[in-house]
Amino acid sequence: xxxxxxxLRNARTRQAFLALKKKSPARLAPRLNLSWSNWxxxxxxxxxSARRLERNGIRFIELHGNxxxxxxxxxxxxxxxxxxxxxxxxxxxxxxxxxxxDLSANSGRTRQAALDYLKRTLPFTAEVGGTYLLVVxxxxxxxxxxxxxxxxxxxxxxxxVADLFVDHRIRAAIEPIRAAEVSFCHTVAAAQRYIRAVDxxxxxxxxxxxxxxxxxxxxxxxxxxxxxxxxxKRLVADSNRxxxxxxxxxxxxxxxxxxxxxxxxxxxxxxxxxLGPGGDPYPAMFGRPDPRLLDRLVRQTARYFRxxxxxxxxx
Numbered sequence: 001x002x003x004x005x006x007x008l009r010n011a012r013t014r015q016a017f018l019a020l021k022k023k024s025p026a027r028l029a030p031r032l033n034l035s036w037s038n039w040x041x042x043x044x045x046x047x048x049s050a051r052r053l054e055r056n057g058i059r060f061i062e063l064h065g066n067x068x069x070x071x072x073x074x075x076x077x078x079x080x081x082x083x084x085x086x087x088x089x090x091x092x093x094x095x096x097x098x099x100x101x102d103l104s105a106n107s108g109r110t111r112q113a114a115l116d117y118l119k120r121t122l123p124f125t126a127e128v129g130g131t132y133l134l135v136v137x138x139x140x141x142x143x144x145x146x147x148x149x150x151x152x153x154x155x156x157x158x159x160x161v162a163d164l165f166v167d168h169r170i171r172a173a174i175e176p177i178r179a180a181e182v183s184f185c186h187t188v189a190a191a192q193r194y195i196r197a198v199d200x201x202x203x204x205x206x207x208x209x210x211x212x213x214x215x216x217x218x219x220x221x222x223x224x225x226x227x228x229x230x231x232x233k234r235l236v237a238d239s240n241r242x243x244x245x246x247x248x249x250x251x252x253x254x255x256x257x258x259x260x261x262x263x264x265x266x267x268x269x270x271x272x273x274x275l276g277p278g279g280d281p282y283p284a285m286f287g288r289p290d291p292r293l294l295d296r297l298v299r300q301t302a303r304y305f306r307x308x309x310x311x312x313x314x315x
Contacts, residue, residue, distance in 0.1 A: 013221040017256035035091040035269040039064035042289040054086040056302040065095045067120040076127035091269045092132035102139035104154035106146045126168040145183040165202030173207035178215040187216040209235035221257040237274040245304040
């Protein structure tokens with residue numbers, strides 16, 4: 001039987017991985033850094049979330065970017081003390097961009113809200129030791145374009161605060177998202193075009209989300225190879241946006257591609273975000289979660305990812 005086209009692409013990634021292992025085995029020595037994005041935990045206390053991650057051997061966390069106003073959000077000293085009690089470090093912060101704080105908006109007030117949000121969130125990210133801040137060029141949950149100029153407005157807006165990323169030594173992780181959720185910037189290539197348009201040393205990196213890449217990319221492994229060293233955070237969930245192992249995602253090829261681009265180094269994180277199937281998971285971040293469901297999501301995902309990583313490394 002003739003193999004399918006995606007199988008040919010998988011085979012190329014596998015061959016490249018095996019060649020790397022044979023030629024430079026030392027490059028595969030460090031393991032991938034497993035983190036977890038906690039905004040999907042909703043109103044659960046950070047202490048409860050930290051205990052769950054510790055129980056499952058996860059030593060890094062991506063914090064919900066919840067500084068929606070001067071009176072809201074995590075406080076640096078308290079956050080560091082709490083996480084330190086459980087041996088957890090901050091990988092970075094998930095910036096949250098909605099129709100209320102949209103870099104691309106056709107309203108000056110809304111764009112200013114996005115800039116103010118970044119001005120609050122960047123210092124916090126630095127104070128808690130994060131290395132990146134996720135940035136979405138357009139509002140999540142708004143798939144219909146405002147007009148033909150939203151890309152240009154977004155570029156102009158982000159450029160206004162780009163120096164702050166340099167000042168705080170934080171990477172801007174530009175995230176491409178599927179067309180059902182945002183109006184533009186849907187692929188790695190589109191994120192790279194956006195970064196080139198901003199044209200600033202503080203805006204150079206990409207966040208790749210497997211769930212969105214399954215829609216926007218021809219092949220996830222090849223898209224990761226194109227992103228290369230620009231990739232600074234990797235969001236993972238299975239094909240149905242549930243725990244790893246619950247769907248049909250080719251986790252092995254994903255892991256091989258990450259090792260090929262040298263992603264197994266400090267400052268690079270594989271960050272599960274199994275938000276569940278459906279069109280809009282975002283209301284969950286302000287709701288009361290089911291701790292038993294979260295326990296299973298974290299336990300199964302962490303265990304399955306490490307099992308598959310062990311299998312890949314043993315090839």
